[in-house]
Amino acid sequence: MSQTDLEIVVDDPTAPEENSPSVTSSGTVEIIVCLLLLALAAILGYDNWRTGASWDSTGPEAGYFPFYLSIVLAGGSLYGLIAALVARRGAAETFVTRAQARRVMAMFVPTLLFCLATQFLGLYVASFLLIAGFMRAIGKIALWKSLLTAFLFTAIMFVTFDIAFDVIMPKGPLEAAFGY
Amino acid sequence: MEAFGLLLHGFAVLLTWKTLALMMVGLVLGIFVGVLPGLGGPNGVAILLPLTFTMDPTSAIVMLSCIYWGALFGGAITSILFNIPGEAWSVATTFDGYPMAQQGKAAEALTAAFTSSFIGSLVAVLLITFLAPMISSFALKFGPPEFFAVYLLTFCSFVGLGREAKHKTVISMSLGLLLAGVGMDTVSGQLRMTFGSSELLRGINFLVAVIGLFGISEILLTMEERLALRGHAASISLRVVLSVWKDLPKYWVTLLRSSFIGCWLGITPGGAIAASFMGYNLAKRFSKDPESFGKGRIEGVFAPETAAHASGTAALLPMLALGIPGSGTAAILLGGLMVWGLNPGPLLFVEHKDFVWGLIASMYLGNVVGLVLVLTTVPIFASILRVPFAAVAPMIVVSCAIGAYAIQNAMFDIWLMLGFGVVGYVFKKIGIPLAPFTLALVLGNRAEDAFRLSMIGSGGDLKVFWSNSLVGSITTLAIVLLFWPAIEKVARRIL
Numbered sequence: 001m002s003q004t005d006l007e008i009v010v011d012d013p014t015a016p017e018e019n020s021p022s023v024t025s026s027g028t029v030e031i032i033v034c035l036l037l038l039a040l041a042a043i044l045g046y047d048n049w050r051t052g053a054s055w056d057s058t059g060p061e062a063g064y065f066p067f068y069l070s071i072v073l074a075g076g077s078l079y080g081l082i083a084a085l086v087a088r089r090g091a092a093e094t095f096v097t098r099a100q101a102r103r104v105m106a107m108f109v110p111t112l113l114f115c116l117a118t119q120f121l122g123l124y125v126a127s128f129l130l131i132a133g134f135m136r137a138i139g140k141i142a143l144w145k146s147l148l149t150a151f152l153f154t155a156i157m158f159v160t161f162d163i164a165f166d167v168i169m170p171k172g173p174l175e176a177a178f179g180y
Numbered sequence: 181m182e183a184f185g186l187l188l189h190g191f192a193v194l195l196t197w198k199t200l201a202l203m204m205v206g207l208v209l210g211i212f213v214g215v216l217p218g219l220g221g222p223n224g225v226a227i228l229l230p231l232t233f234t235m236d237p238t239s240a241i242v243m244l245s246c247i248y249w250g251a252l253f254g255g256a257i258t259s260i261l262f263n264i265p266g267e268a269w270s271v272a273t274t275f276d277g278y279p280m281a282q283q284g285k286a287a288e289a290l291t292a293a294f295t296s297s298f299i300g301s302l303v304a305v306l307l308i309t310f311l312a313p314m315i316s317s318f319a320l321k322f323g324p325p326e327f328f329a330v331y332l333l334t335f336c337s338f339v340g341l342g343r344e345a346k347h348k349t350v351i352s353m354s355l356g357l358l359l360a361g362v363g364m365d366t367v368s369g370q371l372r373m374t375f376g377s378s379e380l381l382r383g384i385n386f387l388v389a390v391i392g393l394f395g396i397s398e399i400l401l402t403m404e405e406r407l408a409l410r411g412h413a414a415s416i417s418l419r420v421v422l423s424v425w426k427d428l429p430k431y432w433v434t435l436l437r438s439s440f441i442g443c444w445l446g447i448t449p450g451g452a453i454a455a456s457f458m459g460y461n462l463a464k465r466f467s468k469d470p471e472s473f474g475k476g477r478i479e480g481v482f483a484p485e486t487a488a489h490a491s492g493t494a495a496l497l498p499m500l501a502l503g504i505p506g507s508g509t510a511a512i513l514l515g516g517l518m519v520w521g522l523n524p525g526p527l528l529f530v531e532h533k534d535f536v537w538g539l540i541a542s543m544y545l546g547n548v549v550g551l552v553l554v555l556t557t558v559p560i561f562a563s564i565l566r567v568p569f570a571a572v573a574p575m576i577v578v579s580c581a582i583g584a585y586a587i588q589n590a591m592f593d594i595w596l597m598l599g600f601g602v603v604g605y606v607f608k609k610i611g612i613p614l615a616p617f618t619l620a621l622v623l624g625n626r627a628e629d630a631f632r633l634s635m636i637g638s639g640g641d642l643k644v645f646w647s648n649s650l651v652g653s654i655t656t657l658a659i660v661l662l663f664w665p666a667i668e669k670v671a672r673r674i675l
Contacts, residue, residue: 059635139570
């Protein structure tokens with residue numbers, strides 16, 4: 001016998017609803033991705049052709065290998081594009097529902113802001129802001145808990161990386177004020 | 181028995197307090213990332229890699245490989261207690277593991293999972309110990325054409341044997357190879373695909389891409405799902421452990437079969453996911469009572485876990501012996517080798533004996549210590565799941581950013597990581613596999629160099645890839661594997 005009387009239950013109050021309408025189908029996204037990849041293949045292919053994609057006296061030129069890879073990429077994307085266009089008439093699979101998209105954005109936008117803040121305020125200040133802000137705004141966790149967690153985590157990271165392991169992170173005005 | 185002596189030397193390298201402490205830290209961190217939703221083997225290793233940048237290579241690889249073992253162990257905890265496979269290779273473990281937990285046999289299921297993981301890894305490590313030095317000394321005779329043929333074989337087998345749609349594997353792989361070429365060309369010194377940007381001069385760093393592709397995208401994907409969970413708490417008593425171990429000999433066929441499948445699929449790029457399912461299905465097929473599978477049968481835990489771990493460990497064999505990773509995580513470890521200034525490939529066994537044998541010894545020791553650690557600390561790790569995801573997610577994002585920045589001290593890399601996060605999210609949702617991309621990105625430059633050196637050597641004659649029986653048979657095998665699905669179809673029609 002083992003002890004399994006205890007149960008662990010974690011709720012997710014902001015979970016995406018099951019019946020949320022679809023924003024877009026996988027087929028549409030597949031078409032967009034294939035088009036983007038085709039464009040990328042064209043740009044890279046052109047650049048490599050410009051660099052030199054043929055043979056000279058020593059062997060293949062610098063652009064040779066990547067030039068032919070761009071052609072392979074273009075071929076794969078073209079096939080994917082046609083396959084997606086043909087399959088489109090069939091059942092459209094949901095890429096993301098509206099509720100899911102909202103949640104993903106709730107993660108993505110703060111991450112984007114965090115990257116911006118890192119550029120101007122340094123990583124540690126940005127990290128404090130991201131953790132405290134995310135816990136409070138998205139997780140609806142008590143303010144003092146959010147602030148304390150954010151402070152402790154950031155402090156541990158600072159001590160671990162900048163002091164113990166000598167891995168130097170980008171800094172901003174706050175660290176400068178303390179002489180780091 | 182030269183390997184045995186060298187292995188003992190490896191243990192001597194390991195047995196310092198510092199290395200042992202790093203081992204424990206690695207295991208704990210690994211179990212932690214294995215248990216947390218939205219993280220797992222490759223992500224955990226990628227995010228924690230920067231911690232090792234200032235260490236000596238041996239300590240670094242010991243810690244990283246222990247993170248990996250820990251993550252493998254950790255995945256089983258959530259599969260059994262919560263019916264949430266932390267990793268795709270833990271899916272098969274939930275089939276019988278979760279029903280066992282529901283029947284109040286969680287401790288037995290966990291013990292079975294950990295023990296079989298241990299056995300699987302052990303078989304694979306034994307294989308590595310004796311086979312890797314042989315393969316690498318054989319590979320020392322390789323010239324550029326042979327190396328290119330081996331790279332080609334790796335790429336082709338991914339396309340031919342992968343389960344995903346072929347064109348998607350091709351897209352993923354060619355994109356990876358292309359991005360690997362960005363920056364300065366190593367042979368001619370010319371700039372390629374930089375478009376005048378000074379940031380792109382450095383090239384696209386493999387680890388930055390991995391942190392974005394696996395770390396950031398996984399967080400975005402996890403947010404999509406319902407994060408509520410309900411599961412069992414369990415602690416394992418010594419009595420349960422002993423009773424499970426007492427029954428082990430009964431299942432020796434299952435254990436051996438799964439170990440074999442795992443080793444095979446780990447060395448070839450079939451991977452742990454395929455191994456775990458195959459291990460499970462074969463155990464079911466050969467069972468006298470296949471109906472009882474899926475209802476809480478202990479064999480249903482033994483079979484997939486043994487195979488998954490044997491495969492995860494065996495994937496390190498080609499990485500060590502040839503410099504070709506057999507899995508995503510092995511690719512990241514390979515990226516780590518380069519950061520620490522080691523050149524992966526057969527010369528590793530000659531030039532860095534301490535490193536290689538230290539690593540192999542740490543596989544033995546790490547697995548033993550890991551087994552004891554998980555058996556004793558399950559309740560603590562299971563309760564990590566109580567920590568709200570809203571607190572965990574931003575911390576992971578910060579860790580990813582630290583990791584991405586630390587590699588080259590470049591702010592641009594943090595943006596690149598974010599970009600790869602979005603790419604990874606979209607690719608995963610439309611079924612473009614990320615493993616070929618990772619592999620291509622890490623091997624791209626080496627494959628191209630090998631190709632161009634062969635061409636320079638032969639004066640531009642492609643027949644160099646069939647110039648002797650060794651390189652000829654590898655190249656031919658590569659082409660056969662590339663067209664394997666078509667060949668199989670034709671063969672079926674004829675037979």
